Amino acid sequence: MLTGRVAGKVALVTGAASGLGAESARRLAREGAAVVLTDRAAEAGQGLADEILNAGGKAHFLTHDVTSPEDWARVVETTVQTFGRLDVLVNNAGIAMTGLDLMTHSLEAWRQTLAVNLDGVFLGLRYCGPAIAAGGRGGSVINLSSILGKVGSAGAAAYSASKGGVLLLTKSAALEWAPLNIRVNSIHPGYIDTPMVAQVLHNAENGNEARQMIIGRHPLGRLGEPREIADAVVFLASDESSFMTGGELVIDGGYTAQ
Ligand SMILES: NC(=O)c1ccc[n+]([C@@H]2O[C@H](COP(=O)([O-])OP(=O)(O)OC[C@H]3O[C@@H](n4cnc5c(N)ncnc54)[C@H](O)[C@@H]3O)[C@@H](O)[C@H]2O)c1
DSSP states (O other): OOOSTTTTOEEEEETTTSHHHHHHHHHHHHTTOEEEEEESOHHHHHHHHHHHHHTTOEEEEEEOOTTOHHHHHHHHHHHHHHHSOOOEEEEOOOOOOOSOOTTTOOHHHHHHHHIIIIIHHHHHHHHHHHHHHHHSSOEEEEEEOOGGGTSOOTTOHHHHHHHHHHHHHHHHHHHHHGGGTEEEEEEEEOOBSSHHHHHHHHHSSSHHHHHHHHHHTSTTSSOBOHHHHHHHHHHHHSGGGTTOOSOEEEESTTGGGO
16 A cells, blocks of 8 residues: 555656755655656765665656756656656756846856756746646646745845746746646745755855854744755645645745745
């Protein structure tokens, strides 16, 4: 008998080698899903897939650049060949560039951010949608936006624009795919302790001060933990959220409540 909150489902998680993607892949596997982990970072991604397999879960790693349509076509084909179907897509891969002033911002940095964070999500929908629909029993797409997809941030205009784009791309997809019972929702994390945030703080002039300043913007008085986002991913992937589509799940320690 299948046990677990997402037992019997096949989930594809992008950017699964690190941070929120890694924790989401672990938890989806622990709750019974067969998980395809994809990332540009092959060694770390394969390492996590091995960890899940050794723990008795179902996992398969594929190298994947989410900006490449050819990569998406290969990833979807291999997923269906390996596990027979696709039910859940977690569009998680993303990059953050901060400290970029619009007076001097390069077009290259703008395009790179939009390519990964927004084109990547579009391509995920475009290539996975038909495969999920072919399964005939609906599905769930979970797009990682950010609090910075709901409010602006000086120095992170491209990041904020990309994540704001994800918010409305999510709602449009939810409306198109509601008749297919493919639900599409976005998650909006506050600052979570992952390598991405560590890098942002590392690049700041005074990392410790910057960390305290960021913590101070969260009324709960701390950064979030990857588990606190991964639990929401499992909820949205599972049938527990069966009446939820086009929704924006804000998990930010109160950041955007003020
Ligand atoms: N950590 C936070 O505070 C936070 C807050 C809000 C939103 N988010 C979003 O959550 C997602 C995950 O963030 P994280 O903190 O775990 O970041 P992370 O940097 O720890 O992990 C991101 C992963 O994405 C992969 N990646 C980057 N570009 C890629 C590409 N072109 N193709 C495939 N994989 C690629 C990286 O190799 C890495 O493994 C991102 O979309 C991020 O914007 C994070």
